[in-house]
Amino acid sequence: MLKKRKILIVIIIVGIIITGIVSVKKINQRKSLIVAEENDLGIPTAIMEVATGELRDEISYVGIIESKNAVAISPKITSEVSQLKFKEGDFVSKGNVIASLNDKQLSAKVDTTMHKKETLQVNRNYLNKEINNYYEKNPLVKKIEALQSNYDFLSTQVEKQKVLYENGAIPKNSYDEVVHEQEVMAIQLKELKATSENSYNKLIHEENMVTTQIKEIDALTNELNLNVQETVITAPISGRIRLINYNEGDLAMMGKPLAIIDDLDNLIVKVNVGEVDLAKLKLGTSAIIESDLNKYHIEGNITNILPSVNPLTKLGEVEVSFSLKDKKDLKMGASKKVRFILNEDLKEEILIESAFIKELQNKKIVYVEKDGIVFEKEIKTGLKVGDKVEVLEGLKKGDKIAYKNITTLYDGAKIFVYQGVGNL
Secondary structure: OHHHHHHHHHHHHHHHHHHHHHHHHHHHHHHHHHHHHHOOOOEEEEEEEOEEEOOOOEEEEEEEEEEOOOEEEOOOOOEEEEEEOOOOOOEEOOOOEEEEEOOHHHHHHHHHHHHHHHHHHHHHHHHHHHHHOHHHHOHHHHHHHHHHHHHHHHHHHHHHHHHHHHOOOOOHHHHHHHHHHHHHHHHHHHHHHHHHHHHHHHHHHHHHHHHHHHHHHHHHHHHHHHHHHHOEEEOOOOEEEEEEOOOOOOEEOOOOOOEEEEOOOOEEEEEEEEHHHHOOOOOOOEEEEEOHHHOOEEEEEEEEEEEEEOOOOOEEEEEEEEOOOOOOOOOOOOEEEEEEEOOOOOOOEEEEEHHHOEEEOOEEEEEEEEOOEEEEEEOEEEEEEOOEEEEEEOOOOOOEEEOOOHHHOOOOEEEEEEEEEEEO
16 A cells, blocks of 8 residues: 555656646747747747658558468368378478378278289289180180081082982982981081180170279279378468368368468458548559558558449458568468558659648748748649648748748748747
8 A cells, every 4th residue: 555655656746747847848938939029039930941752642441461372271081180290370381291191091992902903913814815825725616626627528428419319329318318417517516606606705705894893993093092192281382371270180071171371472451441432542553551560561552453342331342462571470360551552653742731821812822931031922732631732833942931820920020930940
């Protein structure tokens, strides 16, 4: 309690001291004015030297920092996260491995399919050999050749028997018996050829089936190998990791983003601008993005203006692109003040404050000082932004003008300068 009382007493004493200092300054200033008037030193005023500057016509809004090319990385398979090599906020380069998924089951499936393929290849090699050697080593082929030889011999006998029969050398039943034997053998030969052809076609069919199975296994193996490759998740772009949705040991789901990477080389500020001000903006309009505590500012340009306006808020979205060398402290989603420069062709102009101008008989005048006397000087003004006015004619850089007590000044008035010459 005693400590609080002491602090309160100190605060009261400091307040009294500050009040006293301010009062003394005001009293001294009043004394200077009174002395000036009593000694006929002239009308008290202050003099300022005219300078040049840039008159910016601008409008200000607050926007949100985003990456133009943020990328969400999603697993293409469902598997357990076995390793995370980066954390949120880390910078990564294109191709860096961000995470690894468990590939044991996939690798086991690859091994199984490879063993199946080996078995099928053995079968296909056997079938290929049987097909290639069929007409040389197959027993049916040998039977067909023997039967064909017998049939050819019998056909010769039939021709001979026919001649004998026609010349009456043998009876008809002898001839018919030989013809019947030929017809029976022809049927046997046809059946044997059909059986042989079916056996050959069966080998071809089995070989085709095995080849098809090998192709299916190859396709499955390729798919499994791709899935194994997909267990290694790499960065598709360089940037900074904004978000990681999984921890090691979690089950990563196919299609659900594992991480989000912001491309820091393509930065934008999204700004919602009022409907009236939106009409003043265009693609390429310069913008100044203010940093924290106004330590520095970032220059950018409007690169996109959405064609629609929110019917409820009457706000339209504008994108300002900018670049930043030091990206270490950049925070995505942070709010930043954005100043849009409406007059692009900035140049050095004579500028004064509007309070320094007196309206006199529809003329705008200022009081130019020379050797302790002020003279009325008509001026022509241009653009006005805030309290600053562009002077087109009537003043030049270095002129000295009065800017205090101008309501009592007149052309040719003697003045007393109680505040020294400075720059506007």
